[in-house]
Amino acid sequence: MRSMKNSVVVAGLAIAGLALGACGGGTGAGNAGGAGGSTGGEEVKTIKLVAAEYSKDHTKAFWDAFAKAYKEKTGYTLEVQVVSWDNIDQQSSTMIQNNQAPDILNLNAYASYAKDGLLYDSDAVLPASVKSDILDTFVKYGTYDGKFYGFPDLSSARAFFYNKALFKQAGINEPPKTWAELEADAKKITALGGGNVGYALPLGPEESQGEFSMWLFNNGGTWKDGGKWTINSDKNVETLAFLKKLTDAKLTQNNPARTNRADAFDLFKSGKAGMVIGFSPLAADLDKDKKVDYGVAPFPTNDGSESKTFGVTDYLMAFKKPGNEKAVKAFYELYYQPDQVNTFIKAEGFLPVTKSGVEAFAGETKLKVYLDTLPNAQLTPTDDPTWDKVKLAVQQNLGAAMTGDPKAVLDKLQQTAENGG
Numbered sequence: 001m002r003s004m005k006n007s008v009v010v011a012g013l014a015i016a017g018l019a020l021g022a023c024g025g026g027t028g029a030g031n032a033g034g035a036g037g038s039t040g041g042e043e044v045k046t047i048k049l050v051a052a053e054y055s056k057d058h059t060k061a062f063w064d065a066f067a068k069a070y071k072e073k074t075g076y077t078l079e080v081q082v083v084s085w086d087n088i089d090q091q092s093s094t095m096i097q098n099n100q101a102p103d104i105l106n107l108n109a110y111a112s113y114a115k116d117g118l119l120y121d122s123d124a125v126l127p128a129s130v131k132s133d134i135l136d137t138f139v140k141y142g143t144y145d146g147k148f149y150g151f152p153d154l155s156s157a158r159a160f161f162y163n164k165a166l167f168k169q170a171g172i173n174e175p176p177k178t179w180a181e182l183e184a185d186a187k188k189i190t191a192l193g194g195g196n197v198g199y200a201l202p203l204g205p206e207e208s209q210g211e212f213s214m215w216l217f218n219n220g221g222t223w224k225d226g227g228k229w230t231i232n233s234d235k236n237v238e239t240l241a242f243l244k245k246l247t248d249a250k251l252t253q254n255n256p257a258r259t260n261r262a263d264a265f266d267l268f269k270s271g272k273a274g275m276v277i278g279f280s281p282l283a284a285d286l287d288k289d290k291k292v293d294y295g296v297a298p299f300p301t302n303d304g305s306e307s308k309t310f311g312v313t314d315y316l317m318a319f320k321k322p323g324n325e326k327a328v329k330a331f332y333e334l335y336y337q338p339d340q341v342n343t344f345i346k347a348e349g350f351l352p353v354t355k356s357g358v359e360a361f362a363g364e365t366k367l368k369v370y371l372d373t374l375p376n377a378q379l380t381p382t383d384d385p386t387w388d389k390v391k392l393a394v395q396q397n398l399g400a401a402m403t404g405d406p407k408a409v410l411d412k413l414q415q416t417a418e419n420g421g
Contacts, residue, residue: 041322047103121147189274203399206260232410240406257399311377389421
């Protein structure tokens with residue numbers, strides 16, 4: 001979650017942006033030799049964790065303390081290597097290609113490794129009580145070919161941010177619940193003049209798949225359905241055409257195709273955008289600056305039905321190595337104890353991944369909009385080994401629809417997906 005590196009302090013609890021996934025692309029490493037070999041042999045007493053660095057203040061401190069507790073409670077030793085999000089994809093791929101895979105890897109993609117037969121599934125290393133506590137949506141997206149491999153470490157979710165001051169100036173009494181209301185509100189805000197724009201739309205190469213996900217999910221669309229790619233479905237074409245309509249009507253900032261998420265956030269933080277999709281990094285900045293009076297609400301749906309959110313999680317995947325199965329299972333048994341997993345999540349400013357965690361976080365009233373939607377959050381198809389390549393194509397090409405033909409753009413992306421990236 002490269003984007004997870006930022007966090008938002010809400011009532012003393014920072015919630016990281018769903019951009020967890022910003023971790024970069026964990027593409028398959030091909031045949032990792034012995035990494036996927038027999039798990040038999042003499043039992044090992046020391047295993048290695050390669051973990052992504054979510055924050056300099058908390059990540060290493062947590063894992064060092066965890067390693068100490070792991071040793072005390074299980075008798076096994078955990079070697080910890082914390083790696084920057086900027087480097088972890090390359091470093092982990094190199095390790096695996098050189099037959100030096102860690103026992104546990106913290107990354108934002110797992111399916112390519114599962115496809116190559118390198119990982120343990122939940123039946124082998126995850127206690128049944130743990131699996132039953134993990135939120136169903138994360139089990140779903142952590143499952144490849146019928147087996148659960150992508151064990152979540154933390155999560156994030158997105159919501160609808162609106163500028164209360166601009167809403168008041170424009171005579172808008174409440175956040176929109178439908179796209180028609182959003183469009184009408186955007187017109188009123190843009191009409192205020194002074195450089196104000198109704199909606200800040202980031203379809204640039206940084207993370208356009210995240211922005212589009214939030215919109216398409218709230219129009220009943222999907223990236224995949226029933227094992228088939230649905231990128232150019234009628235629903236998705238309708239969604240992208242609506243975004244083009246907002247752009248053509250100049251209800252967004254200039255050139256959404258070149259606007260990255262950070263740019264859209266800056267526009268909202270300047271007080272010049274009425275609405276934007278946001279998460280905790282944005283809230284943290286707004287709370288710190290205290291320049292914009294903002295509200296957070298569920299994202300509007302096209303037809304006014306129940307809102308859906310785009311969720312992100314990263315994974316703690318387990319590599320098959322001779323003799324490491326018991327030590328790996330002991331790792332998960334300890335990590336998913338509430339006093340461990342929830343401590344990590346709160347320290348890093350993210351959202352829970354377990355049902356018990358949602359209950360534990362329930363007292364944080366400012367998290368309600370996230371927690372209410374988290375159990376039903378929809379993710380991008382991280383369970384498909386080709387998603388990383390498809391994601392890159394979306395990032396590079398989706399914005400072209402704002403000056404071109406939305407259907408043609410989605411048709412091309414559909415072809416990319418069907419060709420395996």
